[in-house]
Amino acid sequence: MAQERGHIPLPRADAIRSHLIDTFSLIEHLQGLSQAVPRHTLREILGLPNYFFVIDPSLQKKLMSGDQHQLVRFSIKPRHMGHITHSQRMLSRLRVRCSQRPPLSLWAGWVIESILLCHLFLLWLSLISNRSYLLKIHHLPHISEYNCTDGRNSFILEILLMWLFGFTLYWNNAWNVFDFVVTMLSLLPEFVVLMGVSGNSVWLQLLRISRVLRSLKLFARLRQMKVIILALARALKSMTFLLMLLLIFFYIFAVTGVYFFQDYSRSTIENLEYNMFFSDLLNSLVTVFILFTLDHWYAVLQDVWKVPEASRVFSSIYVILWLLLGSIIFRNIIVAMMVTNFQNIRNELNEEMTHLEIQYKADIFKRQIILRSAMCSNPCYFSTCFLRQNLFPESVRRESQGKHSEDLLGHSKESVVSDPEKKDASKSDDVDKSDDVDKSDDADKSDDADKSDDADKSDDADKSDDADKGDDVDKSDADESDAKQDEDGKGQKEPPKAKANTSSSSAATSSYSSSLADLDHADNLDWETLVHENLPGLMDMDQDDRVVWPRDSLFRYFELLEKLQYNIEERKKLQEFAGEDLRQPWGQEPQLLLF
Amino acid sequence: MISAITTNAAFVVLKTDYNIHYRMFQIFEISEILFVSMYTCEFLMKVYVDPIKYWRDGYNLLDMVIIIIILIPYTLRKIKGRFYKNLNIADGIQSLRILKLISYSRGIRTLITAVGQTVYTVASVLTLLFVLMYIFAILGFCLFGVVERGDLNNWGNLASAFFTLFSLATVDGWTNLQEQLDKRKFVVSRVFTILFILIASFIFLNMFIGVMIMHTENSIKKFQRELMVERHVTLMEEKQVILRRQQEEVNKLVTTQKTGGKNFTQLVEEFKKTLRHTDPMVLDDFGASLPFVSIYLSTLDNQDNTLNKLQKLYYEIVNVLCLMLEDMPQEKTSHSS
Numbered sequence: 001m002a003q004e005r006g007h008i009p010l011p012r013a014d015a016i017r018s019h020l021i022d023t024f025s026l027i028e029h030l031q032g033l034s035q036a037v038p039r040h041t042l043r044e045i046l047g048l049p050n051y052f053f054v055i056d057p058s059l060q061k062k063l064m065s066g067d068q069h070q071l072v073r074f075s076i077k078p079r080h081m082g083h084i085t086h087s088q089r090m091l092s093r094l095r096v097r098c099s100q101r102p103p104l105s106l107w108a109g110w111v112i113e114s115i116l117l118c119h120l121f122l123l124w125l126s127l128i129s130n131r132s133y134l135l136k137i138h139h140l141p142h143i144s145e146y147n148c149t150d151g152r153n154s155f156i157l158e159i160l161l162m163w164l165f166g167f168t169l170y171w172n173n174a175w176n177v178f179d180f181v182v183t184m185l186s187l188l189p190e191f192v193v194l195m196g197v198s199g200n201s202v203w204l205q206l207l208r209i210s211r212v213l214r215s216l217k218l219f220a221r222l223r224q225m226k227v228i229i230l231a232l233a234r235a236l237k238s239m240t241f242l243l244m245l246l247l248i249f250f251y252i253f254a255v256t257g258v259y260f261f262q263d264y265s266r267s268t269i270e271n272l273e274y275n276m277f278f279s280d281l282l283n284s285l286v287t288v289f290i291l292f293t294l295d296h297w298y299a300v301l302q303d304v305w306k307v308p309e310a311s312r313v314f315s316s317i318y319v320i321l322w323l324l325l326g327s328i329i330f331r332n333i334i335v336a337m338m339v340t341n342f343q344n345i346r347n348e349l350n351e352e353m354t355h356l357e358i359q360y361k362a363d364i365f366k367r368q369i370i371l372r373s374a375m376c377s378n379p380c381y382f383s384t385c386f387l388r389q390n391l392f393p394e395s396v397r398r399e400s401q402g403k404h405s406e407d408l409l410g411h412s413k414e415s416v417v418s419d420p421e422k423k424d425a426s427k428s429d430d431v432d433k434s435d436d437v438d439k440s441d442d443a444d445k446s447d448d449a450d451k452s453d454d455a456d457k458s459d460d461a462d463k464s465d466d467a468d469k470g471d472d473v474d475k476s477d478a479d480e481s482d483a484k485q486d487e488d489g490k491g492q493k494e495p496p497k498a499k500a501n502t503s504s505s506s507a508a509t510s511s512y513s514s515s516l517a518d519l520d521h522a523d524n525l526d527w528e529t530l531v532h533e534n535l536p537g538l539m540d541m542d543q544d545d546r547v548v549w550p551r552d553s554l555f556r557y558f559e560l561l562e563k564l565q566y567n568i569e570e571r572k573k574l575q576e577f578a579g580e581d582l583r584q585p586w587g588q589e590p591q592l593l594l595f
Numbered sequence: 596m597i598s599a600i601t602t603n604a605a606f607v608v609l610k611t612d613y614n615i616h617y618r619m620f621q622i623f624e625i626s627e628i629l630f631v632s633m634y635t636c637e638f639l640m641k642v643y644v645d646p647i648k649y650w651r652d653g654y655n656l657l658d659m660v661i662i663i664i665i666l667i668p669y670t671l672r673k674i675k676g677r678f679y680k681n682l683n684i685a686d687g688i689q690s691l692r693i694l695k696l697i698s699y700s701r702g703i704r705t706l707i708t709a710v711g712q713t714v715y716t717v718a719s720v721l722t723l724l725f726v727l728m729y730i731f732a733i734l735g736f737c738l739f740g741v742v743e744r745g746d747l748n749n750w751g752n753l754a755s756a757f758f759t760l761f762s763l764a765t766v767d768g769w770t771n772l773q774e775q776l777d778k779r780k781f782v783v784s785r786v787f788t789i790l791f792i793l794i795a796s797f798i799f800l801n802m803f804i805g806v807m808i809m810h811t812e813n814s815i816k817k818f819q820r821e822l823m824v825e826r827h828v829t830l831m832e833e834k835q836v837i838l839r840r841q842q843e844e845v846n847k848l849v850t851t852q853k854t855g856g857k858n859f860t861q862l863v864e865e866f867k868k869t870l871r872h873t874d875p876m877v878l879d880d881f882g883a884s885l886p887f888v889s890i891y892l893s894t895l896d897n898q899d900n901t902l903n904k905l906q907k908l909y910y911e912i913v914n915v916l917c918l919m920l921e922d923m924p925q926e927k928t929s930h931s932s
């Protein structure tokens with residue numbers, strides 16, 4: 001595929017080309033199978049909102065009923081767990097912003113978040129009320145149920161508020177479900193009494209006692225306890241098979257115990273302390289558990305030996321085997337599994353935290369890049385931008401501010417490229433300037449690269465370009481590159497060339513907003529390390545990170561990117577030549593110095 | 596099969612109760628015949644299918660052992676008569692039938708393979724413990740068991756000495772044993788007991804825990820690493836396959852007669868004409884996203900600028916050195932002259 005250029009095969013260029021083929025399904029098109037190309041994405045078919053075009057149900061129906069055999073392009077990206085709360089999301093919704101009165105759910109959210117401390121206090125009050133409850137159980141004159149009802153009412157209020165805030169959200173959180181269950185349990189006796197059932201049945205008293213569970217809600221609030229409880233739940237979940245195996249062994253030894261100790265259970269000798277220990281299956285099960293906890297096993301064994309009919313060999317084999325297998329080996333296996341599980345959980349939590357941090361940093365980085373072009377180019381900003389280590393302060397060109405116009409809120413990261421007029425103006429600027437610069441120049445391959453850079457950038461920037469103009473520029477590109485390919489670069493950088501350089505660099509790298517908090521950190525690093533640090537986070541695009549391209553511009557973009565790779569390669573070669581050329585004067589130096 | 600085994604296990608449980616056994620013994624007989632026939636049929640069929648490889652799988656061996664166990668009470672009754680003393684033992688082992696269940700559950704199988712790898716270490720620790728107990732048993736026997744006023748009950752012979760020591764190791768009821776020794780006024784006994792408890796209980800029995808933690812950690816890590824590597828390798832292979840296929844197809848297209856031997860750009864010229872500007876394409880691909888474009892172009896520009904500066908610096912150096920060179924002969928001539 002690189003044979004057209006007659007050059008060394010570049011893997012990067014090949015990758016870009018194969019990407020182009022893939023995106024446009026060129027193979028199917030060229031083979032004449034145009035109908036085998038997916039035309040729509042999954043989101044269109046399912047009617048999920050796409051911020052570029054609104055899906056109305058009629059269009060969706062048309063899509064679905066149009067061609068039964070059409071292909072749909074799947075792409076499933078993860079959804080990032082953001083630090084964006086539900087209330088923030090609601091604040092940015094169009095419906096909320098344009099309505100005359102704010103919805104009640106916003107107020108509910110505010111109330112919930114602001115009285116969190118009050119809640120802790122109330123929960124502590126409920127703890128106290130439980131104590132008074134205990135007093136009541138002991139038939140002592142109790143203080144009053146005032147605290148009880150107060151706490152209960154506040155719990156009901158909290159549940160109602162949370163429902164107002166977001167009904168489906170409420171049920172997604174397990175802690176909320178637990179809250180709900182406990183509150184309902186505490187309310188149930190009152191309802192039942194209302195319906196006429198007698199208020200003194202045992203069942204109702206049990207239900208009343210379950211109010212004690214309310215104090216467990218206190219634990220949900222403290223974050224540390226939450227983590228520990230979650231870790232415990234996960235550890236238990238992973239130990240289910242171990243516990244099943246343990247149950248199987250309990251069963252085996254219980255049943256075997258009944259049979260082995262039949263003579264012992266039926267013996268008529270007096271003062272056998274543990275006579276009924278193996279009499280029945282249930283008793284045998286309890287005994288097996290007692291032996292599992294290593295409690296008085298030798299006493300039981302000696303008791304069994306008192307009966308002459310019981311065979312000593314088998315009984316001691318039974319006991320020793322169960323001790324070794326059950327209480328020594330199994331218990332240590334359980335401990336080992338819990339330890340490894342806790343370690344795994346800790347590692348996973350750390351990984352999650354680092355992952356979140358990486359994503360957060362990548363988001364900040366993205367925002368920096370996007371903001372820089374929106375900022376007005378102010379010379380004083382250049383001194384603060386982190387390019388100062390690489391560049392000399394340049395005269396910044398007033399350039400296309402509307403290069404990228406996007407939604408800066410950060411919620412919806414889909415960018416719609418628009419502003420055709422500005423882009424056209426800037427593009428003509430670019431093309432003119434670079435044309436001038438080129439014509440006034442002696443050949444240097446880097447010039448070509450710059451020009452193609454310029455042309456590329458302007459092409460890329462103006463996504464609403466028409467293909468012809470881009471073709472023209474590219475053709476002139478190709479011509480000039482062909483013409484200048486074999487010229488030996490003198491390596492002299494002339495001022496206009498430098499200006500082209502600076503202008504191109506300034507075009508691409510305007511100042512960064514110094515108001516961003518991370519700028520300090522960015523200042524201390526150079527560009528390369530910053531990019532490398534944030535690259536994994538950037539590449540981890542999530543669901544909302546979609547870009548809308550016009551088709552022909554996308555095609556041009558891929559083509560130009562591929563050509564850029566070849567250009568860069570050639571430029572490297574030429575710079576090598578330039579370096580060799582530079583060595584000539586050096587070669588004479590030592591001789592001159594010698595004498 | 597799983598339900599059959601569970602029902603069998605339930606029946607075994609019910610048989611333990613004498614009343615139920617008495618009243619419903621016919622049902623038990625019939626079910627017993629049914630289950631035994633099921634197990635034997637399964638065994639015979641599996642052996643018939645694959646006589647040689649059958650014996651390699653551990654769970655098949657377990658099946659065979661269980662069938663042998665099932666046949667034991669019957670054979671014992673036949674051989675030794677109905678009132679053999681140890682018949683209840685044979686009946687007791689029937690509870691092992693439930694072990695057939697574990698071959699049907701993948702979770703337990705992985706658990707057992709994982710635990711089974713620790714068997715060697717466990718066995719070695721147990722052997723070490725046994726040796727230690729042997730030493731102390733002989734010692735205890737000589738100290739406390741041989742003497743006339745000694746505690747013959749607990750230390751009289753080797754077996755009881757072993758039991759006593761095991762009772763000390765699993766620190767259960769050891770105070771009673773120690774009291775017995777104290778009653779007989781053995782001076783050394785306290786040191787002996789405490790020493791043994793320290794060594795056996797604190798050190799050895801907790802060595803178990805350490806060893807098992809190490810092994811479980813190792814096996815889990817190895818398992819996860821293998822999984823990741825496998826996944827990565829398959830992913831890479833699939834990607835390579837797709838790329839290669841693509842290249843082949845394009846080459847084929849280029850070289851077929853139908854397309855007249857044009858090269859790639861010419862082929863797609865026509866396709867390009869069909870692309871309309873207002874046709875949107877929604878991409879979530881990193882290579883076509885805005886951050887990538889900005890970063891890439893910025894990096895290229897940075898490279899340019901760095902090279903530019905570098906070249907400037909070089910030329911400056913060269914200039915300065917040239918100047919120095921010019922000055923030097925003048926000095927020399929001024930010196931010599």
